Amino acid sequence: MNLAAELIGLEKHYDLGPVVVKALRGVTTQFAEGDFIAIMGASGSGKSTMLNLLGGLDRPTHGRYLLGGEDVSQLDDNELSQIRNKRIGFIFQSYNLIPQYTVLENIEVPLHYRPGYPAISAADRRWCAELASRVGLEDRLDHRPTQLSGGQQQRVAIARSMVNDPDIILADEPTGNLDTATEEEIMLLLHQLNREGRTIIMVTHEEPVALQARRRIIMKDGVIHKEDFGQHLPEEIAVQLPA
């Protein structure tokens, strides 16, 4: 079994002057390539902190983070930026699209920061348009985020997360702002990405959503409290996925 990522004794402390908040207090776990993981736990238990470290948005105070076998816990800001660009796809609860950009331009954003800054080619544009049509937005390419529903915006974010063909997709409560029907659409897309072999690590509050993952990690006070395995797909999603 190949590992997409491995955390060894990971700690994250926030020094607030008089007090030090220990958001993570020693997390050790492995994420298998192609797995679909849900991270759960009470508010303040350290879920987002862990996801941010996995995404290379921050560095651990102690411990090691191996991404595809390579230790990335001590990289500098530029190197981390490259990791985020090439190997990580982010999906946020609040979509985080750039408001003045169209759907297509939003999907293109990661291309602007590729190593060596190559110009965006016609092939790149076709690829972005193809991603848009894969999330069902082929006729919305020129729309701006404000002209789209929440579910549509999140689909743009999913297309954007795919543009540089990342190893891991990190999603922080991707359905947190959506109604049940829309939630189902988004989860279906994530399942499709996972079926393609992409590792998905997703933070969620909702039990039914978490049950759709293959593995659940329950955080408590900055450490892994419990884990369990097994996937329970709702009928509506199961029928739409390839066997």
Place this chain on the structure above:
Amino acid sequence: MSRLFRTIQLGLKNLLLHKLRSALTMLGIVFGVFSVIAMLAIGEGASQQAQKQVLELGATNIIVISQKPAEGSKNNNANTSVLTYGLLRDDYRRIRETVNTIVDATPIREFSQPARYLHRNMDIRLVGCTANYYSVNHLKMQSGRFISDRDQEDTANVCVIGHEVAKTLFPGEEPRGKAVRIGQVFYSIVGVTDHRTASAAIGGSLSGQDYDKDIYIPLETLRARIGDEVMIVQAGSRSSEKVELSQITFRVGKAEDVVATANVIRETLAKYHADKQDVDLIVPLELLEQAEMLKRIFNLVLGSIALISLIVGGIGIMNIMLATVTERTREIGIRRALGAKQTDITQQFLTETSVLAGIGGLLGVGLGLSTPYAFAMIRWIAERAFLNQSSKSGSRMFEMFSGLEPVVSVWSLALAFGISVAIGIVFGIYPARSAARLDPIEALRHE
């Protein structure tokens, strides 16, 4: 290259998103650049004007003029007294004989008089001069000849009249061969000078000169026929002035000798005129240096004012960019999460301020090119304002003002544009850096 183009495109796009805001921010730079160009153009114009005037007076000339002593320094008994002052023929002789750097000298005696031909009258300036007055003052003949050395020796009753004198006293007639009457004496006309643009006043001590209303006669003739004493009728009162020479123009052989020669002349004159203060010395070369100094001061003072307005424009840019960075914190977080390095963010915002300042700079350059027209318009308005107000200082200022043509030089355009872009970069650095230094996680959380 494509990357720079892309960032500029992105910058333009963001600026167009807030058109009014961008335009207002730009305004500071536009007027800053405009004022830099306008100030430099006026300074350059003033300097060129001074150079032209000095060239006209002759860079190697030293001009000595008789000056009426200040009122009250002489106890002149009201109507009847004779006021004696000014340059003496002895001064002329002394200087001419003792100062060997002088190659040529042109003494004149001049005063205003009415001239008459048949029933026609005109107030003219009667100038008793020598033959070389012609070349010293760059005169040209329209017809006939100028006063000659022969005329001088013969104390001939001949005269040369100015362009306007000819037109006024001899409309549609040939003046040559006819005689004009000045006082009790008739002078037969041997030539008419061509039109010559009036020279502007210099530094307040040499008044502007309208050569077209002159009548020239040999200096020796003037001395013999009229003498040194001239009756002046002014505001109903009569007074007589006794002046031997009104002005002497000395020409020095080499430019490097001018200052030393001027000093010698000054000393020589001081011996005989110190207590009366009835002569003045004008050295065009010194005027040129004064003009250059004035230009430097002018450029420095006005340039600083213009620069301050540019800096204020820059502060405006910085202010808006800081607000923009706060407003776009979320966007910065998104870009960082998607792989933007700190330098990418810095570059993005720096490009935005530079593009803003650059466009402002270009508009300012455009406005700057209109300086001569704007100046002409201001002058037009000022002329009308000054007409009603005939104060002495007002008219002197106006004289300086009216002769001035702003000169917009290419280097000043380049300089002003360069400064504007530099201002954009300098004042953009802080906001851009603070944008780049935002913590991506914090930035993403920003509402």
